[in-house]
Amino acid sequence: MWKMYPDSQKRYDPWYDEWDICPQLTDEPVVEDYTNDDDGDNNNYGFPLPVPPQPPSQNSLSPPSPATIASSFQADLQRFYGGEDFAGHVFIAEGFEQVAFYRYGAILGVPPASRPPAEYSAFDHSKIQKYFGVLSMDLTERCVPTLSAFLSVALDRSTSSTISAAVFDLDPSCPQYLLKAGQAHPTLHLKLWRLSGVEYYRIRYNDEPDCWFDVIVDSTTAVELLRRQDIHSRASAIGLMVQKGVCFRTLYSPDRRDTFSLQRSPFGDSLGWRPRGFTATRHDYGQYIAQAYEVLHQLRGRAALLHGGIVWRLALEILGSNAAGRAVAGPSDDIFHFGQEFQPQRGGPFYDDSLPPGEVDIICGVYKLPSKSSDPELLSWWPHPNVFDTSGLAFGYWTPWCENWFQRRLERIKKGIAGPLPAKEWRRTLMFWKGVFPLQTAMLRKNAAYLSHVC
Structure with a gap:
């Protein structure tokens, strides 16, 4: 059959490493001579007759050179993945003075006019930026003294009750104390739940x-x-949390008739294995985006929007801003196969959408490489959440500083000058300011103490 077609109708496909017969490539006809001769030796039963021998030509078929194959393969990568235009997300941050009050309870008043206490100058402009993840242009000088005093109170570096009452709305002596009539939300009701020990x-x-x-x-x-x-409303609260990149959960209490059957992820546990010394290109990044999109497009992909942090940001970048509406819809049917269980102290469990660890690895762009030990070496385009959530960017919500870092790295990847990093390198890269985590821990503790009087 192969010899029945002229060379002009044969094409090498480097993607599949094979030759194809493509009559559409030229107008040269295939030799077809259907004869009425009943002689069985001459009857070709409708198949094309062999092409007569042709003189050697400079264009005769020969295996392509390695350089030609490599060039063609790169062209295929560019065609399939290089132009991958994922949806993107424009992050719009809330004004920092609003964040300072709503998120932290900081009262941005005026410091004492004469001889202000040392707390009002304990933290300078640069350190306040790092603690709150705010850009220099968004932090006005008039706010620096009171924010310095607030940090002194929040980090338990001040014993002055006067200062605490002046800068923190959870202090009972503060004029804007949240438990005073008219200060706390009139329609919101909170209830403490202990689920799976948390x-x-x-x-x-x-x-x-x-x-x-x-x-x-x-x-x-x-x-x-x-x-x-x-x-x-809960819908408005969910919309706010998704907009800000705050972690939360949506829980479904199953009916006794519901049936659960755990399944394994069909996507594997990473982007796959690569040889030692692997150097990724922007084409590899396009392939990663395509694989991550397939994971996030699943029903349980909404779990990424509830996760907060880097997983939340990547989900919106790949799926687009409109994907935020999936969070409001509530847990999907995937909870019956991939859901995370939340066990209360009494009664039956609750469930929410969850991503298997391997699918989180795909979203973060993790490759596996052979190593000298039994465990593979892991490289990733973006930090894994267990690294990000304890880094200098773990503010509990997405800040302008986080977005600035994200956009700068994304731009370097698109230019081909940044590639996947090992976990150890990610930890060093994301250190930034070691004071971020202690502040967030202190705020969780102080807020829980306040809520003990509410719930």
């Missing part, structure tokens, strides 16, 4: 329709929602 706060609002799932948050987010008196 404390959460269920949020519900008066006069909103019944909802088939519950929303739970940590203590800092619960107190923030108490301050935001313009929010009057």
Whole structure:
């Protein structure tokens, strides 16, 4: 059959490493001579007759050179992945003065006019930027003294009750104390839930329709929602948290007739194995985006939007801003096969969408490489959440500083000057400011203490 076609109708396909017969490539006809001769020796039964021998030509078929194959393969990569235009997401940060009040409870007043205490100058402009993840242009000088005093109180570096009452709305002596009449949210009701050994706060609002799932948050987010008196429904609260990159969960209490059958992820546990010395290109990045999109496009992909941090940011970058609406819809049917269980102290468990660890690895762009030990070496385009969530970018919400870092790295990847990094290198790269984690831990503790009087 192969010899029945002229060379002009044969094409080498480097993607599959094979030759194809493509009559459409030229107008040269295939020799077809259907004869009525009944002689069985001459009857070709409708198949093309062999092409007569042709003189040797400079264009005769020969295996392509390695350089030609490599060039063609790179062209295929560019065609398939190089022009991958994922949806993208434009992050719009809330003004920092609003964040300082709603998220932290900082009262940005005027420091004492004469001889202000040392707390008002304990932290300079640069350190305040690092603690709150705010860009220099967004931090006005007039806010620096009171934010310095607030950090002194939040980090337990001040014993002055006068200063605490002046800068922190959770201090009972503060004129804007959140437990005073008219200060806390009039329609939001919080309830402490202990699930699988962790404390959460269920949020519900008066006069909103019944909802088939519950929303739970940590203590800092619960107190923030108490301050935001313009929010009057769980849907609005979810919209705010998805916009800010805050972690939360949506829980479904299964009916006794529901059946659960755990399944393994069909996507594997990473982007796959690569040889030692592997150097990724921007074409590899395009392939990674395509694989991550397939994971995030699944019903359980909404779990990434609830995760917060780097997983949340990558989900919006790959799926687009409109994907945020999936969070409001509540747990998907995938909870029956991939859901995470939350066990209360009494009663049956709750479930929410969850991504298997291997799918989180795909979203973060993890490759496996052989190593000298039994464990593979891991390289990733983006930091894994267990690294990011303890880094100098773990503010509990997405800040302008986080976005600035994200966009700068994304631009370097697109230019082909940044590639996957090992976990150890990610930890060093994301160190930034070691004071971030202690501040967030202190705020969780202080907010939980306040909520003990509310719930």
